[in-house]
Amino acid sequence: MAQSLRINHDISSLDGYVSIQNDHRHLREPVTLRQDRWDALAPGELNMNLLAQNRIIGQSRGPESLHFDVLRTRIFAEISKQNWTKLAIVSPTHGCGKTNVALNLAMSFSKQSDSRTILLDLDFQAPAISRLMGMGNGPALSSCLLAQEEFGHIAKRFGTSLAVAGDEHPADLQSDLLCSQKLSDALATIEHVYQPGLMLVDTPPMLQFHDIADITPHIDCALLVIDAQSTAAREVDLCERDLARQTNVLGIVLNKCHESECEYQVL
Template sequence: MTTTNQPHALTSIQYTRTRTASVAPEVMRERRLVMGLKNDPHANVFRLLRSNVLMQLREKNWTSIAVVAPTAECGKTFITANLGIALAMEVNQTVLIVDADLRNPQVGWYFGLDVEKGLLDYLQTDVRVEDLLVNPGFDRLVVLPGKHTTSVSSEMISLPKMTSLVDELKTRYQSRIVLFDLPPLLTSDDALLFMPHFDAALLVIEDGKTTPDEVRQSLTILDQTNLVGTVLNKSKGAVLPQYKQTLG
């Protein structure tokens, strides 16, 4: 895929084969989809994150980011969902969120989607990926959700079918940004195995829970890829995450 520093605005997207399902406002409030709520002051956090991420993507000609965390419940999927909406609101690109957490898929829950089949079904059966994609009611945003779980997720990630799918998703449309929601870094080797599939990573850590040693271990794993930044989630004294640029 080729991108430019000044892409054309993509203001009109018509979904003909992709299922559309709008997220109810009460669901967005309950599940903290702040980017979908009108005039929510906390959305500014994700606008700042979007600006920093886009600056690096366009400078380096990157098109895909993995959102990762050291351990479970740091809030990586919460960050993925809101960042995806924020990126889609910037009309110069479309956005695809892929729930690649085959151990605990949660992207569909955040968008209130009624998911019958997901990424694992595609890998294990003959279901078409086109039948899995959903537009959750936000312009220029599409979700490839997860549904079922597996204890052999690393084997699924290593399948040639997964490699072919990711290549297709990343190159089918120009000006598309792909966000991958991955399993925690320190609980499996899934993210490490998936590393060849994305250009850069965003690390989410939880204030008061993620230890310095867990951060060091995570950074060691991510040393093999590009790090666009870190997000300090559940920060004490703050309702929503703080964004911190990581240098180097």
């Protein structure tokens, strides 16, 4: 079953297509939150003008963020039921809007003050999150994966419930880095120390780089973002099938869809 919602702004359709496979991973044991480590993260300041310029509206408590809040609620219900914590935002190619979706979702989740959200930019070929949020130069996430820096020296905390880390410039990483034990160890350490309710991961485009196959073993589920104006149906099918073989497909977001073309429908 698939369903589309008519929404405004640049994210103009939300597809609730769900294809969840059985997952036999062990349930995680409850842990005590380490508030001191979270509070010690360097505070960042939201530049509201820059966010508006970059179409980041998920932090709003007004009607403009409603559809990201709806998406957040759907995601939260499913990951809570499955005991998942790591969600990858993926797309077939560049330009589909996956980073915009990742940022807006992170901002929407950050409004839940009783849970922590961490947003990581693993699209090292074309990192954008740091620039879109105006985080400036500083230690890069890639240096954390290379075990050169601790996550606590890299991430910035926005408010009380969101932490963000990425690279300001493309990183010259060996292709085997992401498939190595280093990525698994880094994500496990971040999750253990900072204990987020959700870890959002922005990833390289599936059909342009092979890195997603190296990332999916370390995440629980994926959300596929497609461009209604340029993504071909065969690209959607190919990406969906590949993702389903590697991880749990949480759903599809149809982006850049004119409102008149996105009437509510159940397929």
